[in-house]
Amino acid sequence: MSEDVELALRSRRVVTPEGVRAATVTVADGTITAVLPYEAGVLAVELGDDALLPGLVDTHVHVNDPGRAEWEGFWTATRAAAAGGITTLVDMPLNSLPPTTTVDHLRIKKEAAQGRTHVDVGFWGGALPGNVKDLRPLHEAGVFGFKAFLSPSGVDEFPHLDQAQLGASLGEIAEFDGLLIVHAEDPAHLTDAPAGPAYAGFLASRPHAAETDAIARLLRQARRLNARVHILHLSSAAALPLIAAARADGVRVTVETCPHYLTLSAEEVPDGASEFKCCPPIREAANRDLLWQALADGTIDCVVTDHSPSTADLKTPDFATAWGGISGLQLSLPAIWTEARARGHQLTDVTRWMSARTAALAGLDRKGAIAPGRDADFAVLAPEGTFTVDPARLHHRNPVTAYAGKTLHGVVKSTWLRGQRVYSEGEFTDPKGRLLTRDG
Template identity: 60%
Template sequence: MPLSEPSPAAVIRSRRAVLPDGERPADVLIRDGRIARIAHHGVLTEGAVTDLGETVLLPGLVDTHVHVNEPGRTEWEGFATATRAAAAGGVTTIIDMPLNSIPPTTTVAGLAAKRKAADGQAWIDLGFWGGAIPGNTAELEPLYRAGVFGFKSFLAPSGVDEFPHLGPADLERALAEQARIGALAIVHAEDPAVLAAAPQRPGVHYRDFLASRPAAAETAAVERLLEAAGRTGARVHILHVSSAAVLPLLRRARETGVQVTAETCPHYLTLAAEEVPDGDTAFKCCPPIRDESNRDLLWEALGDGEFIAVVSDHSPSTPDLKELRRYGGSGDFATAWGGIASLQLGLPAVWTEARRRGHGLVDVVRWMAGGPASLVGLTGTKGAIAVGNDADLVAFDPDAEFAVQPDRLHHRNPVTPYAGRRLTGVVRTTWLRGRVVDVTAEPFGRQITRS
């Protein structure tokens, strides 16, 4: 029988448990919501035993890049729908981005509004990023003390007026303050001057949209950011890298002592510009999905350990804002909202492509659980099946296939570029601190803060 209620002790058993030292048969003892012991398969009998057989036992995934959009734009998503989707996709912890909600998380009051909105709605655990925008440098230390995990900023317009981007002087001030207080700076790196000079041709052709967001915008912004990080001593993290051209810049910066990490996303690893149909604006995101050869280079870098994390950048909106033709929209990539909704689908999407390229589930867990947990300082609590960690676990069938049906997703709006795509890997059960996440019952996710 599935483990559905907290108990003093229980065991989850699998012939394929993905542990920090590799995949092997194991028994995992759960006591008071934490992993108390890991033993050889078939050894432990304390409490109720859930035997998964050949179904793989994974640690719950950690997604550090999610736009929940509540309060203020809850019609785009919301804590209840986002966290249900996350649980269905094997994600047990998310860190919510500071923008697209109103108010944004750029003040302590904004953080309080976010926490109040989330209270009692979360099916999984969640924390919050703060935001660094022009004029709020004095807010950063109070926000950090209040428990945000770091600060997001944009180097180009964000798409929403209440979260403006940082110019060069603002960036220098923000990074210097974050270095002073020891906070992590996470940055959307596209250069506004390069974007302004790029050809802007509205319409349904994806190639025109791609030309409007060239790879040079990423490289120019990353160069500027790394120079500022070197001067200020700030720790910086490059969000949603879509262009492999930035990778040599990161390597050189690390060699000179700059503290920099980077992430990429499932859509950059599994989709390609050549396959985007005209007018299908579900594929629009910024920076954009690039060509197949670029995708191959991202995979090579991922395999070499150059990315600390693979995270969703789940950024949904209502169908009308996506200008989707099937909802009566124009299919114009220039005017459609730029964001991919994939929180529920990240694991099977990445696994489908990873195993085709010769990677195993140990790799996927490193990219999507352990790496993101380490980025935000949750190692020792989340991201691994390890003694002392929260018993956040996933029963995953790595061989089951399914076709993505948008109306079966838990996202508030059934918009996804994966519609109709066949993916491999099905989440059978998700446990949060040893309890099955049952979305027909009461949610019991917690709000977490930076240690």
């Protein structure tokens, strides 16, 4: 190995922006220096047929720390991320106490994370009624954008915005060309789910119209203010024509969906299985097919987990009272790859949806690709390997998952952060993650 190369990884399947090819990837000072021919005369770690992917970037994770660390915490969330090939995550501002809605609260959040992250971590700020004055200071402190709800969030300390408040927050954010990321459900269409174990009642309480009407209003505000907006966890395919039309009209809108909407369906949710409960809900298989079409044609930009865990006792068999959130951080890559390969997609598609475009969403220009000048963040995947999901073997804090018992393709063999192996075959190193800011 030459003096200016500290590490080289060789694989017959390196997933680059130009496609999959046999290559040797060299690293120095934590940065990719070259993507060389496979037979380059460099001493390298030999990966054989295991695929070398860019580390995934998950921009929608609820770590809940501090304040609700019994639900999840930085140590456990980032271990689960590393075990799933995720090398960067961006933490949501709610479900922690305090929420990340002021600069002082951001400082408290960073103190909780310091020295406890196995992967790199950034932070979203929050847009609440009455905190417009805090948005610019948070932006200057390095948050990647601002999360807002258009319907009740589920926690009292993070209230939702009405249309006037949305306009005020979005207008302020547009002044510095920030990004507003939005949970878009219209409360006028939401009803209380009937008590009991039946999923159908919960699904009916959050109809397609809740998403389409909220998204239509958000797009009008974004058009009026020339603001950048991102639609979180799109569940309803009925909103796709609105999004496509707005984008064609110049509205600066991006949209994500999640593995659970792409791999699960309402028809398969057993009675009382509230590990499947999330908001907006998992919908019918026909709706899922339309989401896949939109992902393929680019109407949907990216795929993120919306990892929103809780303690097991909050996942009661009653869909009316159970906590709504899917725990999927460690399983997102194999879950998506399993369904994607069955639908004729390639690893290049998966890395585009889960690494390149998520990195672009957050403005992380050193992440998201195996290319010279990028951080040497990698996931080593055995694409043909399979495993059956055992909740007890997952690394997030509480052993609850909607994927329990499913056999998935894609085994993450190791994960590398800036050229250092942080996870391998079930074993972790000491935490090596950094706390990221929007401006580097």
